[in-house]
Amino acid sequence: MANYALPVFHFTVSWGGDNIGFSEVSGLSQELQAIEYRDGLMSGTTLPLKRPGLKKAGNITLKRGLVATNNDLYKWLNNNGQPNVERRNLVITLLNDESAPVFIWTITQAWPVKCDGPGLKASGNDIAIESVDLVHEGITVKIAG
Numbered sequence: 550m551a552n553y554a555l556p557v558f559h560f561t562v563s564w565g566g567d568n569i570g571f572s573e574v575s576g577l578s579q580e581l582q583a584i585e586y587r588d589g590l591m592s593g594t595t596l597p598l599k600r601p602g603l604k605k606a607g608n609i610t611l612k613r614g615l616v617a618t619n620n621d622l623y624k625w626l627n628n629n630g631q632p633n634v635e636r637r638n639l640v641i642t643l644l645n646d647e648s649a650p651v652f653i654w655t656i657t658q659a660w661p662v663k664c665d666g667p668g669l670k671a672s673g674n675d676i677a678i679e680s681v682d683l684v685h686e687g688i689t690v691k692i693a694g
Contacts, residue, residue: 555651559644562611564637564659572678573612574641577654579688580605608682609639609656615667615677622681626661634660639683642693650693658686 562571582602628634639656662684667677 555643555645557643559646559648561642561644562639563642564639569613571611571613574609576607576609576682577641577688578607580607604687606685606688608662608684609659610680610682612678612680615679622661622664622679626664626681636660639685653691653693655689655691656683656685656687657689659683660685 560574562569562574581604584600584602585597586600587597625635625637636658637660639659641654641656642650643652645651660683661681663682665680665682667679669677
């Protein structure tokens with residue numbers, strides 16, 4: 550197989566073993582916060598020491614075309630009227646040109662914090678797109694193979 554940069558358009562999103570069709574995924578980011586420290590014995594420098602702190606991950610946004618027979622994102626957000634939200638593990642897989650997994654992001658304990666319906670416009674000629682923002686408790690990234 551050739552060694553080339555991967556395109557972003559061939560991917561899957563799944564939870565509970567089911568593949569769910571989305572047109573866009575964003576927010577697969579992680580950040581390691583820096584802790585700055587300076588003690589009284591540090592003479593001759595004005596720069597603090599830096600140590601690694603907590604890991605932080607951004608919200609994940611999933612977008613897809615709105616389908617009249619599917620309201621599952623809003624049901625998940627509202628948890629069918631129950632007070633506790635259902636948490637789900639997600640797997641996002643980037644595929645190569647042979648549909649084989651290349652990169653796999655595993656998202657743990659995700660749950661929705663926001664659902665956006667489509668922007669409606671009388672003169673528009675676009676597909677109605679809905680989106681959901683998910684918070685989670687961690688991302689692991691694995692190279693397949």
